[in-house]
Amino acid sequence: MAVRPVETPDAAGRNDGPREDARLLSLDELRVRLRAVGEERYHHQHPFHLMMHEGRLTRGQLQAWALNRYYYQSIIPIKDAIILSRGFDPAFRRAWRKRVIDHDGDTVISRATSNATSNNETNNNEGGIKRWLKLAEATGLNADYVRAGKGILPATRFAVNEYLNIVRSRTLLEAVASSLTEMFSRDLITLRMEKLRQHYPWLAGGLDYFEARLTQAPEDAAFAVNYVYENANTRVEQELAIQALRDKCDILWAQLDALYFAYVQPGWPPPGAFRIEKVEA
Amino acid sequence: MAVRPVETPDAAGRNDGPREDARLLSLDELRVRLRAVGEERYHHQHPFHLMMHEGRLTRGQLQAWALNRYYYQSIIPIKDAIILSRGFDPAFRRAWRKRVIDHDGDTVISRATSNATSNNETNNNEGGIKRWLKLAEATGLNADYVRAGKGILPATRFAVNEYLNIVRSRTLLEAVASSLTEMFSRDLITLRMEKLRQHYPWLAGGLDYFEARLTQAPEDAAFAVNYVYENANTRVEQELAIQALRDKCDILWAQLDALYFAYVQPGWPPPGAFRIEKVEA
Numbered sequence: 055m056a057v058r059p060v061e062t063p064d065a066a067g068r069n070d071g072p073r074e075d076a077r078l079l080s081l082d083e084l085r086v087r088l089r090a091v092g093e094e095r096y097h098h099q100h101p102f103h104l105m106m107h108e109g110r111l112t113r114g115q116l117q118a119w120a121l122n123r124y125y126y127q128s129i130i131p132i133k134d135a136i137i138l139s140r141g142f143d144p145a146f147r148r149a150w151r152k153r154v155i156d157h158d159g160d161t162v163i164s165r166a167t168s169n170a171t172s173n174n175e176t177n178n179n180e181g182g183i184k185r186w187l188k189l190a191e192a193t194g195l196n197a198d199y200v201r202a203g204k205g206i207l208p209a210t211r212f213a214v215n216e217y218l219n220i221v222r223s224r225t226l227l228e229a230v231a232s233s234l235t236e237m238f239s240r241d242l243i244t245l246r247m248e249k250l251r252q253h254y255p256w257l258a259g260g261l262d263y264f265e266a267r268l269t270q271a272p273e274d275a276a277f278a279v280n281y282v283y284e285n286a287n288t289r290v291e292q293e294l295a296i297q298a299l300r301d302k303c304d305i306l307w308a309q310l311d312a313l314y315f316a317y318v319q320p321g322w323p324p325p326g327a328f329r330i331e332k333v334e335a
Numbered sequence: 336m337a338v339r340p341v342e343t344p345d346a347a348g349r350n351d352g353p354r355e356d357a358r359l360l361s362l363d364e365l366r367v368r369l370r371a372v373g374e375e376r377y378h379h380q381h382p383f384h385l386m387m388h389e390g391r392l393t394r395g396q397l398q399a400w401a402l403n404r405y406y407y408q409s410i411i412p413i414k415d416a417i418i419l420s421r422g423f424d425p426a427f428r429r430a431w432r433k434r435v436i437d438h439d440g441d442t443v444i445s446r447a448t449s450n451a452t453s454n455n456e457t458n459n460n461e462g463g464i465k466r467w468l469k470l471a472e473a474t475g476l477n478a479d480y481v482r483a484g485k486g487i488l489p490a491t492r493f494a495v496n497e498y499l500n501i502v503r504s505r506t507l508l509e510a511v512a513s514s515l516t517e518m519f520s521r522d523l524i525t526l527r528m529e530k531l532r533q534h535y536p537w538l539a540g541g542l543d544y545f546e547a548r549l550t551q552a553p554e555d556a557a558f559a560v561n562y563v564y565e566n567a568n569t570r571v572e573q574e575l576a577i578q579a580l581r582d583k584c585d586i587l588w589a590q591l592d593a594l595y596f597a598y599v600q601p602g603w604p605p606p607g608a609f610r611i612e613k614v615e616a
Contacts, residue, residue, distance in 0.1 A: 095606045208585035209592060212493035215500055300607075304489035307605050311490060312589075314603075315596040322595075324588050325376045326581075 079292050081283045087296055088279070092238040095303035098245075102310040102318065107245060109253030113194060114330030116254065118317040120190040121328055122210040122309065124200050127186040127263075129214055131157040136221045137229050149277055156270050157182040182270075185263035192260025205328030209312035213305045220301060224294075231282050231295035232302040236275035243267055360573050362564045368577055369560070373519040376584035379526075383591040383599065388526060390534030394475060395611030397535065399598040401471040402609055403491040403590065405481050408467040408544075410495055412438040417502045418510050430558055437551050438463040466544035473541025486609030490593035494586045501582060505575075512563050512576035513583040517556035524548055 079087065097103060102119070105111050111119070134153040141147045159181025190200045199205070221229040243264045250257050286292040316323040323329055360368065378384060383400070386392050392400070415434040422428045440462020471481045480486070502510040524545045531538050567573040597604040604610055 101603070208582075209490060209494065209589045212497045212586070212589060213490065215497055216493045219496055219500065301489075304605065304607075305493070308490045308493060308593075311593070311596055311603070311605060314601075315592055320595075320600050322382070322592070324585065324592060326585075 076289045078289050081279075084283055084292060085279065088234055088237060088299055091296060091299050091303060092235070095300060095307060096235060096238045096242075097303070097306040097310055098238065098242045100307060100310040100314075102314045103242075103246075105318070107249040107253075109249070111254075112330070113254075115313075115317050116257070117190075117193045117195050118328055118330065119313055120186070120193045121195060121200055122206055122313060124186055124190055125203060125206050125210050126214050126217075126309065127157070127183055128203075129218060130182070133217055133221050136218065137226070140221075140226050140229065146281075153274060155181070156266070159184055182263055182266065185266060189257070189260035189263055192257050205326075207312050207316055207327050208324060209316075210309055213308040213312070217302065217305050220298065224298065225291075227282060227285050227291060228294050228298040230278050230285075231298040233278050234275060234282070234299045235302050235306060236271040237279065239271045239275075240268060243271070357570045359570050362560075365564055365573060366560065369515055369518060369580055372577060372580050372584060373516070376581060376588060377516060377519045377523075378584070378587040378591055379519065379523045381588060381591040381595075383595045384523075384527075386599070388530040388534075390530070392535075393611070394535075396594075396598050397538070398471075398474045398476050399609055399611065400594055401467070401474045402476060402481055403487055403594060405467055405471055406484060406487050406491050407495050407498075407590065408438070408464055409484075410499060411463070414498055414502050417499065418507070421502075421507050421510065427562075434555060436462070437547070440465055463544055463547065466547060470538070470541035470544055473538045486607075488593050488597055488608050489605060490597075491590055494589040494593070498583065498586050501579065505579065506572075508563060508566050508572060509575055509579040511559050511566075512579040514559050515556060515563070515580045516583050516587060517552040518560065520552045520556075521549060524552070 102111075106116075106119070131154045134150065134157070138147055138150050138154065141150060160179040161181075187197045187200060191197050217232065220232050224232075247261055247264050250261065282292075282295045286295055316327060317330060383392075387397075387400070412435045415431065415438070419428055419431050419435065422431060441460040442462075468478045468481060472478050498513070501513050505513075528542055528545050531542065563573075563576045567576055597608060598611060
């Protein structure tokens with residue numbers, strides 16, 4: 055059993071709302087506040103990830119992870135299309151649409167030019183969703199089963215759908231800010247790729263998703279931090295943006311809680327969800 | 336540690352979608368199918384409830400339950416107002432608005448007549464949300480803390496918000512059908528009141544909520560079952576209604592999973608959530 059590493063004894067943060075102090079944060083101060091949210095709440099510290107990185111997950115548990123996280127991956131371009139639909143500035147939309155392409159791929163173009171391009175370039179255009187399916191296949195899951203969404207934990211759906219609720223119902227500023235977990239993802243992905251290769255070498259062929267995110271995520275985060283700084287005109291708006299990042303962290307954390315509960319300890323997937331086969335690798 | 340009582344080895348149900356068989360179900364057949372969903376998925380079988388009914392929850396765990404379930408209670412009239420807003424038939428709205436009143440209360444009327452009515456009649460009008468607050472207070476929580484929503488598990492919010500997503504985004508038929516867990520609630524509440532009085536006598540003063548639901552829920556369920564039968568004109572629509580009930584059961588179940596994970600085993604509330612005080616009753 056993993057020991058939970060983080061203890062946050064009070065309810066500081068959630069629902070605190072805007073602070074009394076009305077002074078606008080500088081760009082550096084804003085970055086410090088956002089990074090503090092990551093330190094407290096980003097899922098790099100979640101026990102399920104610690105087990106993963108220590109090589110203590112079974113193949114079945116990695117299947118459950120890949121299956122459930124597929125639902126998250128599959129809604130990312132929908133989430134970004136909602137944000138696109140809410141941006142009135144063409145320059146903003148031109149910058150943001152990259153995210154839809156990163157995840158959905160660009161196979162029409164890559165097919166048309168595939169004779170002239172290397173395999174590597176073609177692969178770069180297949181998109182994050184297809185790359186995540188390759189990871190799921192590397193765990194031994196059937197791609198059609200994963201794509202159909204059968205067996206995904208209801209708690210995964212509820213957490214992920216909340217991401218859609220946030221980008222639909224809050225301000226565009228908060229919707230953009232909710233993407234800022236990408237500020238923290240490069241370090242986590244770098245560590246994860248090393249640990250997956252070390253502990254689960256049979257997964258090594260399925261890591262294209264993470265490889266691509268190593269460059270995509272920092273670009274996206276840099277744009278979003280600047281956007282939040284330039285478009286939050288009051289301290290109240292800055293605090294709402296910080297809260298949106300906190301809420302997004304909760305969405306990621308809750309997905310791992312649900313995996314841990316269903317597939318590690320006590321190990322109780324709800325009625326209808328994916329069950330790990332008895333014979334384990 | 337509670338042994339999980341239900342084992343459903345396959346993913347039957349979730350995402351199965353409408354069946355091939357196109358024959359319309361009779362009212363009795365529809366009831367049988369709905370009751371089968373309850374047998375498989377309603378939260379009466381959840382280990383957290385089993386512990387509650389066996390007297391094995393601490394006061395702190397009951398506080399966590401009352402606090403989190405308050406969020407569910409607080410959105411019920413919002414959920415019903417969304418359904419009201421989608422009903423084009425005045426007769427439907429006249430029938431459905433009872434639910435909003437049941438939960439929000441009718442204190443204006445009860446105050447005006449309170450001199451002439453018994454305390455009992457006044458109490459009947461305070462509404463389900465206020466009654467749930469009294470239950471939370473009986474566990475030792477401060478009502479303002481509960482009402483403010485601080486410390487509620489993110490997973491509770493995500494599951495409950497999905498109920499709002501369902502009644503907003505699906506057909507009115509499915510929105511109505513998602514309320515059909517009330518078909519099963521009378522038996523659960525009857526058992527719960529007996530067990531709470533037996534094992535946690537200090538809670539006995541906080542049980543008005545359940546007392547009121549013993550008559551409200553069966554009335555509401557009878558109306559909703561008939562509505563679904565009369566308004567589902569094809570087997571496909573009947574199956575969508577049954578799926579809506581399945582999804583609603585998943586919403587209830589996931590709330591108890593989250594409580595169990597955070598406050599029973601392994602006992603890891605996420606950053607920012609309510610923590611049980613070290614000294615336990």
